[in-house]
Amino acid sequence: MTLSDELERLRGDAASRLAAAQNADEVDTLRHDLLGRSGELTALMKQLGSVPPEERPAVGRLANEVRGEVERAIGERLEQLRGSDIEARLADEAIDMSGPGRPMPVGHLHPLLTTMRDLREIFHAYGFEVFEGPEIETDEYNFELLNIPPDHPSRDLWDTLYVAEPGSAEAGASRPDPDGTILRTHTSPTQLRAMRALEPPIRVLTPGRCFRHDAVDASHGFEFFQIEGLVIDRDTSLADLKGLLEEVARALYGRDVRTRFRPGYYPFTEPSVAFDIGCLVCGGDGCPACKRSGWMTILGAGMVHPTVLRNGGFDPDEFQGYAFGMGPDRMTMLRHAIGDIRLFFSADLRFVTQFAEGR
Ligand code: DAH
Numbered sequence: 001m002t003l004s005d006e007l008e009r010l011r012g013d014a015a016s017r018l019a020a021a022q023n024a025d026e027v028d029t030l031r032h033d034l035l036g037r038s039g040e041l042t043a044l045m046k047q048l049g050s051v052p053p054e055e056r057p058a059v060g061r062l063a064n065e066v067r068g069e070v071e072r073a074i075g076e077r078l079e080q081l082r083g084s085d086i087e088a089r090l091a092d093e094a095i096d097m098s099g100p101g102r103p104m105p106v107g108h109l110h111p112l113l114t115t116m117r118d119l120r121e122i123f124h125a126y127g128f129e130v131f132e133g134p135e136i137e138t139d140e141y142n143f144e145l146l147n148i149p150p151d152h153p154s155r156d157l158w159d160t161l162y163v164a165e166p167g168s169a170e171a172g173a174s175r176p177d178p179d180g181t182i183l184r185t186h187t188s189p190t191q192l193r194a195m196r197a198l199e200p201p202i203r204v205l206t207p208g209r210c211f212r213h214d215a216v217d218a219s220h221g222f223e224f225f226q227i228e229g230l231v232i233d234r235d236t237s238l239a240d241l242k243g244l245l246e247e248v249a250r251a252l253y254g255r256d257v258r259t260r261f262r263p264g265y266y267p268f269t270e271p272s273v274a275f276d277i278g279c280l281v282c283g284g285d286g287c288p289a290c291k292r293s294g295w296m297t298i299l300g301a302g303m304v305h306p307t308v309l310r311n312g313g314f315d316p317d318e319f320q321g322y323a324f325g326m327g328p329d330r331m332t333m334l335r336h337a338i339g340d341i342r343l344f345f346s347a348d349l350r351f352v353t354q355f356a357e358g359r
Helices: 003-020 024-035 040-050 056-093 111-124 153-157 189-197 238-253 306-311 328-336 341-345 349-358
Strands: 136-138 181-183 202-211 223-233 259-264 269-278 295-304 320-326
Touching (some): 003 024, 003 040, 003 056, 024 040, 024 056, 040 056, 111 223, 111 349, 189 202, 189 223, 189 306, 223 328, 238 269, 238 320, 269 320, 295 306, 295 328
Antiparallel strands (some): 136 181, 202 223, 223 320, 259 269, 269 295
């Protein structure tokens, strides 16, 4: 076989081998086998020297032609394969617009927050606006201005968390720090902040987090929520307070809820009352949830003490007011028959996802 024949054979051969290559890698191998330094075409071209001189130009031209053709064919095959790769990828990524959508998990309000929002809405209808206070309070606002002087026995009602400089002698000790900075034990200090900041008539609602150095159990957390209410005006009475709280209980728990007021004691109200609703678990017959009494306490309240009014800048002969402190944690537990307050802060999705309707 002459060199020209061999070149012609290789031309045809290369074309069919290229057509058979299935991907870019196979084309690359083929390029190497044909055009590489010890490739088939390279080997043929090395034989040009042994061709008789008069034939050499023609055979040389043919060799170059074949080489050019093979190179071009390799390029074209690569393009082709790449094109079909893209098509395959596009087919892969194609979206079936007629298929059902994938459900996206959407969050919802925590049951506690739902109760707080509901209460805010209910009180809004009675003209209350939200007035917030700091979670880190002073001893003065948390106790003294509320008629609870140092060493007063009623301080024992509150297991207080004191704030101290890290590394100071007080840090970690149970002694108060010199500035009397504490985590508020209730939202009542905001009563004074509101009285000092606002003009009468005052109707405010203070939702917020409170902290106590309490042992944690099914009904106590070291952090919990309260919603404080305060009304200051020239002509308010315990009757107003009673009527308001009864309406709020009906709005939250339904028209049939039973309510009662009992005498209570708080240093910052006089008289003081506790407000109970008929047990929602047993309907009043008595059960473990209501300690067999048929009633559950949901808040403390009373007429603002004259000393507190004076501390807030009001003359008790001219102004009266009433205040109440609600426990939304407990109110939410009653609403949904939740048995353990710790569930609220447990970050357990199995618990919170049960309240999706409160969105
Ligand atoms: N601050 C009280 C507590 O934490 C609750 C309370 C009782 C608030 C009576 C009031 C009130 O405003 O009038 O136990």
